[in-house]
Amino acid sequence: MRGPRGKFRPAFRRWRAGRPFWGGLLLALGGAEILLTLKASLDVILHVGMQGLAGYLLPVVMLLCGLLILFSPSQRLFYSVIGVLVSLGSWLTSNLGGFFVGLLLGVVGSCLTFGWLPDQEPRVSRRRRRKEARAAKAGARPLEREAGRTASVT
Incomplete structure (x- = not known):
């Protein structure tokens, strides 16, 4: 209630x-x-x-x-x-x-x-910026690996 x-x-x-x-x-x-x-x-x-x-x-x-x-x-x-x-x-x-x-x-x-x-725009807290940076970094790693595989294959 x-x-x-x-x-x-x-x-x-x-x-x-x-x-x-x-x-x-x-x-x-x-x-x-x-x-x-x-x-x-x-x-x-x-x-x-x-x-x-x-x-x-x-x-x-x-x-x-x-x-x-x-x-x-x-x-x-x-x-x-x-x-x-x-x-x-x-x-x-x-x-x-x-x-x-x-x-x-x-x-x-x-x-x-x-x-x-x-x-x-409202400011984003430092904790939230770090969390988004970690998520972006973790999301970029698999893409870099795939890009490396395709570069070595071709």
Whole structure:
């Protein structure tokens, strides 16, 4: 018997395969992390930055860019460029970019998104490539023997 999990998982995998999922997720997580460090207690905060709109605006833009990458992958290049610029700008405005964690998540997520290719074939694992090479090598041996026999006969 298949439960609801059996139907949801393949559908989610198909949805995830058509977009730069990990890049968008990391960018959104970076923005969320920076927003959370802005609300930290005064003992934890190194400096609040500009004390105003920019300290909250840049992480919100990071979060929005990450979500837009997930739900509108056709504009991924624009969102990833904006995401990396805003992530680097958060270093000045938002507690050193959320104590460097949010900054790094944002930059890595933006770079992953920028490098994602939608029509690329999935990579074949190393184990599978070795297995196919062994099968091809084993399949070529009998043909080489037959070719050697026919060459010596003629």
